[in-house]
Amino acid sequence: MKPIFRTIAIAILAGTAALPSFAQTGKTPTLPGLDSDVIEQWGGEEGVRNWVESLFYYIMLDNRINHIFREFGNIERQIFLNTQLEMMVLGAGTEYQGASMAAAHADLGITVTQFNAVVEAAYNACERVNLTYEACNQLIAALAPLERVIVTR
């Protein structure tokens, strides 16, 4: 293999294989990258927190998934930790103090259908807090790769 192809191959393997085993500690390296002013688009930490609150409002209204959160979740803790996590993946430099996504969801047997229900709640929450669709997709892009560790069935 030519060195350049080897570098590309290693980069691709690292991108797909490494993420599941290591917890994410910073901004999601999306391709292409997120807008540089994404935190302003989201209204800073307060904006993100408003969104997380409405996210849980829509999750708890969705009969496909609310029972999981009712049984295994802790809404207050999750709103607090999700605000940190979303700030972090958007690149605000925030520290996330909760469990890794793999550890937090490992025992829940989450399906991709349930994951998508949360995605739909995420879009509804964006509309609820008057984020533009474009700004919303910045966070969608930053969270999407977590599907690989959160969905275990």
Next chain:
Amino acid sequence: MFNTGKVLATGGVSMIDGAGGGGITPWATITGYATRDGINGDLHYTYAPLANYTLHSVGAAVGFWDRFELSYAHSTLTTGSTFDTVGLVADTAGGLTGQLAGTPINTGIEPFNTTIEMDIIGAKVRVFGEAIYDSDNLIPQVAIGGFYKKNKNDELLTTLKAAKTKDWEAYISATKIFFPINTLINITARYTAANQTGLVGFGGPSDEDKEIRPEISLAYLLRKDTVIGVEWAKHGDNLEGESVEIAGLNLTELQPTLETLGLGNLSGTLTQHESDWFDAFIAYFPNKNLSMTFAYAMLGDITITPDQHGFYLSLQASF
């Protein structure tokens, strides 16, 4: 089993051959709203009234576990004024040459309302990659698929000099959504010998080999329920510059006869051409049970008629 767990709009729409994709190009996405947890199907009807032809396509498709797709479509192309004229000429000329040959001939072109019909079955398998979730790498979702197309107008296709009425096509598609820029890109390579997707048969008098033709769809996600975009599909040239043939005679060779009949002015219109297809579309997904695609299709020269541009409407119902 039954599942509708995909996010709105991510099942795509139905392309004219019946597969899940854009309007004229199959994508690597599996049709319907089923995730890997189940099965989901849809019906579609597409109506494209062009200048001289009207295309109707009805079909059904089922997606299995977001992995595998089966589709069926029936296309009907009603031809208008130009074919009517050719049909009239053919009838007249056919009468003459038929007398010479001693047998009546059938060109497959009626004096009025010649209708081309084609059945298409398709299958697609998703091979690897994530179009949606893997926003942190550039690996696209890749699928391979194929169509078997059976055109029912044997005589007309002989007249138009196509080599075959039935044939298969294979394709490989790569699809990726780039959420940070709200954009979807699909690139397809189709291995085919089709003339006008098979509506004018497959291959020509000097060439019936398949070739690889590229197709590209570029879509911008405007809202979670609305997508706009453009498409391009390369078409072949198997029948490029060919005339229309009646009982072994080219209509251009029949020119003197036609002129005696006072139909000399047809000469220019009796040469076939084929253009690449383009379209610009807006697809609206009010909910997971319905999508509406409105497009402007620029199909260029179709056989003997130029400038076949017009609106395109496609409805898809998912269950």
